[in-house]
Amino acid sequence: LIKHSYQTYQSKFRIFCSWMEIKKLDKIHVSFITNQHIIEFLKYVSNHNQLSRRTVSKYRQMLHCFFEWLIRNKGVIDRNPVYGIPQIGKIKDESPCPIPDQVLKVYMKAKDPQLWLVCLFEYYCAIRPHEELRHLKIGDINFESHTITIRNDIAKNHLTETVDIPDQLFEEITKTYKLHEYPQDYYVFSLNRQPGPVHLGKSNFRNRFYEIRKVLGLSSKYKLYGFKHTGASKLVDAGASTWELQRHFRHKSITTTEAYFRKNLGLK
Numbered sequence: 001l002i003k004h005s006y007q008t009y010q011s012k013f014r015i016f017c018s019w020m021e022i023k024k025l026d027k028i029h030v031s032f033i034t035n036q037h038i039i040e041f042l043k044y045v046s047n048h049n050q051l052s053r054r055t056v057s058k059y060r061q062m063l064h065c066f067f068e069w070l071i072r073n074k075g076v077i078d079r080n081p082v083y084g085i086p087q088i089g090k091i092k093d094e095s096p097c098p099i100p101d102q103v104l105k106v107y108m109k110a111k112d113p114q115l116w117l118v119c120l121f122e123y124y125c126a127i128r129p130h131e132e133l134r135h136l137k138i139g140d141i142n143f144e145s146h147t148i149t150i151r152n153d154i155a156k157n158h159l160t161e162t163v164d165i166p167d168q169l170f171e172e173i174t175k176t177y178k179l180h181e182y183p184q185d186y187y188v189f190s191l192n193r194q195p196g197p198v199h200l201g202k203s204n205f206r207n208r209f210y211e212i213r214k215v216l217g218l219s220s221k222y223k224l225y226g227f228k229h230t231g232a233s234k235l236v237d238a239g240a241s242t243w244e245l246q247r248h249f250r251h252k253s254i255t256t257t258e259a260y261f262r263k264n265l266g267l268k
Contacts, residue, residue, distance in 0.1 A: 004131060004202060012062050019044060030070060031077045038063060038082050046089045056089035099226045108212055114193040115208050117177055119224070123231040124169040126249045128156055129205050129224055138195060139184035146170050150250070161250050236261065 019041050020026045025033070038060075046056050064082040071077055099105075109116045121127045125148060127136070135154040142149070146167075152160040165173070173179045179188060182195040189205075190196025209224040235245060246257040 009062055012059055013066070015045060016041060016059075016063065033067075033081050035081045035083060039085060039088075042085065042088050051089050053087060053089035060085050099222055099230045103216060104212070104218060104222065107216060112193070112208060112212065113177075114189060115205060115212070117172070118189065118205055119227040120169055120172055122225070122227040124166045125163045126228055126231060127163065128228070130202060131156065134187075134189060134199050134202065134205070136188045137184070138179055138182045138186045138188060141165075141173070141179060141188075143174065143180045155250070157250060157252055159250070163248075163250070232261070 017026070023037075023040075025037065041063075042056055042059055045051060045059060060082060064080060067077065067080040067082055071080060105116075105119075108119065118129055118133055121133055121136075122129060127133050127148070127150065131154050132150055135151075136148070140149045140151065141147075146165045148163045148165060150161050150163060152158050155161065179195065186195040186197060187199040188195055189200055190198050191200070206224055213220070213222055232245070232249070235248065240248070242254060242257055242261075245261065246254050249257060249260070251257045251260065
């Protein structure tokens with residue numbers, strides 16, 4: 001697992017343990033945890049935090065994996081209590097939408113050029129901001145072949161892959177940002193809003209984007225990740241094939257690509 005995913009699972013499991021303590025269930029043997037306890041907990045987190053069905057489902061998956069581990073690796077229980085879970089949570093569309101608002105782009109480019117570069121990498125190369133861009137180094141960019149190497153230690157799919165840099169982006173990173181003039185071991189995104197030896201915190205990009213969105217009074221439907229979807233929309237409009245899109249977005253299977261575009265862009 002990438003570090004962020006591991007921390008997410010830890011956080012969800014702490015909430016479950018806290019709920020067990022509130023219900024005075026923390027002293028009972030794990031084999032006495034029933035299906036009804038699981039359903040009650042999922043209803044609790046859903047109502048308490050106004051969670052979507054998708055988020056509640058992640059809690060369910062986490063608990064199911066934990067009890068499966070107890071069965072297979074520890075042998076302390078013989079039945080998984082996470083089964084037959086009803087639909088719990090609100091129906092929400094949480095996927096980022098394409099960003100058509102020119103005001104946002106013009107303002108960001110002027111006020112926060114580093115964050116604008118994040119958006120350009122998303123838009124042109126479909127590189128994910130949270131882990132991949134935060135840990136991207138100058139040495140990962142090949143200025144001769146116009147490519148970027150996404151290392152397996154930062155990639156979501158744990159594979160080392162190469163991404164082409166379109167001419168528009170290459171001109172920006174060389175003429176405007178002059179990334180080729182920095183040391184190879186520098187992170188592209190560092191302190192003082194320029195490349196440096198320290199990578200930024202995991203919420204840095206998102207918080208800066210939210211602040212700009214707030215200043216401009218824009219809808220919360222616009223998310224930083226939306227620039228990746230905006231680029232996807234433009235590629236589809238330009239006639240890119242599904243196979244080309246799969247390679248560009250580094251999806252493991254064509255099925256993932258088809259599901260992604262069906263959900264985010266509809267049929268074209």
